[in-house]
Amino acid sequence: xxxxxxxxxxxxxxxxxxxxxxxxxxxxxxxxxxxxxxxxxxxxxxxxxxxxxxxxxxxxxxxxxxxxxxxxxxxxxxxxxxxxxxxxxxxxxxxxxxxxxxxxxxxxxxxxxxxxxxxxxxxxxxxxxxxxxxxxxxxxxxxxxxxxxxxxxxxxxxxxxxxxxxxxxxxxxxxxxxxxxxxxxxxxxxxxxxxxxxxxxxxxxxxxxxxxxxxxxxxxxxxxxxxxxxxxxxxxxxxx
Amino acid sequence: xxxxxxxxxxxxxxxxxxxxxxxxxxxxxxxxxxxxxxxxxxxxxxxxxxxxxxxxxxxxxxxxxxxxxxxxxxxxxxxxxxxxxxxxxxxxxxxxxxxxxxxxxxxxxxxxxxxxxxxxxxxxxxxxxxxxxxxxxxxxxxxxxxxxxxxxxxxxxxxxxxxxxxxxxxxxxxxxxxxxxxxxxxxxxxxxxxxxxxxxxxxxxxxxxxxxxxxxxxxxxxxxxxxxxxxxxxxxxxxx
Numbered sequence: 001x002x003x004x005x006x007x008x009x010x011x012x013x014x015x016x017x018x019x020x021x022x023x024x025x026x027x028x029x030x031x032x033x034x035x036x037x038x039x040x041x042x043x044x045x046x047x048x049x050x051x052x053x054x055x056x057x058x059x060x061x062x063x064x065x066x067x068x069x070x071x072x073x074x075x076x077x078x079x080x081x082x083x084x085x086x087x088x089x090x091x092x093x094x095x096x097x098x099x100x101x102x103x104x105x106x107x108x109x110x111x112x113x114x115x116x117x118x119x120x121x122x123x124x125x126x127x128x129x130x131x132x133x134x135x136x137x138x139x140x141x142x143x144x145x146x147x148x149x150x151x152x153x154x155x156x157x158x159x160x161x162x163x164x165x166x167x168x169x170x171x172x173x174x175x176x177x178x179x180x181x182x183x184x185x186x187x188x189x190x191x192x193x194x195x196x197x198x199x200x201x202x203x204x205x206x207x208x209x210x211x212x213x214x215x216x217x218x219x220x221x222x223x224x225x226x227x228x229x230x231x232x233x234x235x236x237x238x239x240x
Numbered sequence: 241x242x243x244x245x246x247x248x249x250x251x252x253x254x255x256x257x258x259x260x261x262x263x264x265x266x267x268x269x270x271x272x273x274x275x276x277x278x279x280x281x282x283x284x285x286x287x288x289x290x291x292x293x294x295x296x297x298x299x300x301x302x303x304x305x306x307x308x309x310x311x312x313x314x315x316x317x318x319x320x321x322x323x324x325x326x327x328x329x330x331x332x333x334x335x336x337x338x339x340x341x342x343x344x345x346x347x348x349x350x351x352x353x354x355x356x357x358x359x360x361x362x363x364x365x366x367x368x369x370x371x372x373x374x375x376x377x378x379x380x381x382x383x384x385x386x387x388x389x390x391x392x393x394x395x396x397x398x399x400x401x402x403x404x405x406x407x408x409x410x411x412x413x414x415x416x417x418x419x420x421x422x423x424x425x426x427x428x429x430x431x432x433x434x435x436x437x438x439x440x441x442x443x444x445x446x447x448x449x450x451x452x453x454x455x456x457x458x459x460x461x462x463x464x465x466x467x468x469x470x471x472x473x474x475x476x477x478x479x480x
Contacts, residue, residue, distance in 0.1 A: 063331050072331040091303050091312040102342055
């Protein structure tokens with residue numbers, strides 16, 4: 001049995017969700033409510049001690065880290081392969097997913113978390129102190145300390161936007177081969193990983209990602225949105 | 241033919257070097273002199289456009305990123321396997337290598353780069369401006385701007401030391417299973433990746449990594465140092 005604990009079809013939670021849907025694998029849908037801090041509950045921490053989301057539970061065994069989860073799914077369930085069989089292209093795929101984890105995700109997280117400042121700064125100070133004290137991961141706690149206070153500085157936000165521009169330029173240059181997907185001739189886990197972040201860019205920084213400055217990225221986003229598995233993501237949104 | 245371009249047996253360059261030696265694979269040794277900025281030369285940039293080191297060239301094809309290179313080597317040359325055949329343990333191995341790339345390496349780089357300040361700040365300002373202008377990677381250029389000026393702030397260095405302590409604690413807890421290597425029962429690419437960084441900690445921050453506060457890590461470092469392949473690394477040091 002597969003169980004996916006996630007926050008809905010956004011950011012790192014989208015990564016394994018889309019992989020499972022692309023492969024048509026049945027799974028138990030374990031949606032967590034981040035605004036109720038369900039991922040910092042003692043119950044969830046039995047599965048994910050540092051509160052990291054998403055996690056996949058496969059026959060009782062926990063698999064962590066969205067990029068690692070997807071390679072695991074693709075190796076255990078090799079039907080509908082999402083990794084190139086050519087080993088050089090498989091390495092290129094990993095360079096692309098690694099870039100998202102190390103560079104794209106932190107930049108987008110800074111801007112996205114800053115937008116949570118109006119929500120987080122309204123929480124009663126004493127209540128917030130208790131919430132922060134329960135956070136098991138030091139880096140996450142530091143992020144929420146910033147967000148629930150005054151948010152990131154103008155300088156930090158400008159640097160995050162600069163890095164987002166690097167990401168869009170990298171995608172434009174990656175798509176220079178003229179194919180539909182990030183690797184020539186094959187839809188792969190690289191497209192899934194980049195799609196976990198890229199839709200956030202035109203929303204949070206429209207000047208960086210539009211038809212004029214990023215025509216290939218914009219066309220790729222359209223192609224992604226018309227895939228059946230991407231359309232099916234809508235069924236996994238948290239109820240409003 | 242395999243060619244490895246590297247800076248010697250240290251940090252990310254050590255990662256594929258040790259992997260090749262563990263597997264007993266013959267390769268052309270392409271040692272670059274970082275103090276002469278050989279990795280920013282137009283010639284090297286034909287192979288590695290953003291100046292990233294190490295790279296592996298396999299029959300003319302460039303493979304990038306040390307962690308990706310090692311998975312590539314292990315899949316193309318599966319004799320002397322360095323990845324668990326069990327897929328769940330293989331995922332755990334990737335969680336461990338990913339942590340080094342995303343968290344351990346940046347923390348150690350801050351402290352290590354700061355120690356280059358006496359060297360870098362002695363370079364003539366005009367010459368340094370030219371060196372900086374030739375750096376193809378924006379993040380690397382920013383690092384050297386800092387290092388050649390006044391170095392990192394006390395606050396930045398203290399935060400990097402805090403993160404190094406998290407790394408040592410993670411290794412101590414990972415080794416709780418009582419086995420010799422990071423994964424129970426098998427020496428793997430995870431040990432190789434952690435060994436690319438961990439020897440720097442007792443050197444740069446001895447209070448964080450010694451027999452008293454980190455007994456398992458210290459014993460693991462000793463076990464690593466007595467491996468034949470680790471001893472063989474000495475033959476790949478730059479001439480003094």
